Amino acid sequence: xxxxxxxxxxxxxxxAREWRTAVFEYDEDGVSIxxxxxxxxxxxxxxxxxxxxxxxxxxIAVGRELLAAARKARQRRxxxxxxxxxxxxx
Numbered sequence: 001x002x003x004x005x006x007x008x009x010x011x012x013x014x015x016a017r018e019w020r021t022a023v024f025e026y027d028e029d030g031v032s033i034x035x036x037x038x039x040x041x042x043x044x045x046x047x048x049x050x051x052x053x054x055x056x057x058x059x060i061a062v063g064r065e066l067l068a069a070a071r072k073a074r075q076r077r078x079x080x081x082x083x084x085x086x087x088x089x090x
Contacts, residue, residue, distance in 0.1 A: 008050065010043035017041035022049035024059050031070040033063050 007016040022042050024035040038059070040049035051059065066085075073080065 008041050010045065010048075012048075013043055013045035015043065015045055017050065018044050022047075022051075024049070024051070024063075026063055028067060029071075031067055031074075033066050035059065035062065 007018065009015065010017055018041070019039065020042050021037045022040040024038050026033045038051065038055060040051045040055070042049045
């Protein structure tokens with residue numbers, strides 16, 4: 001939930017950002033991580049998200065865990081190259 005009453009302004013496009021879901025994407029050493037449906041302030045013109053600090057901390061922690069798992073799979077020469085993980089109730 002957003003605690004800020006006033007939307008931040010995108011420095012590049014000079015427009016108010018919108019509070020909505022975005023995709024966090026990160027690539028390192030041939031490993032791509034994509035986490036959809038993350039709430040963020042998103043620039044409507046460019047689409048780039050700005051995550052709240054606590055969200056960014058969680059994304060960094062999860063990203064490190066996923067990178068470690070992917071590197072272990074690479075060392076095993078696993079034939080499985082793409083994983084989808086979901087946490088929570090359905």
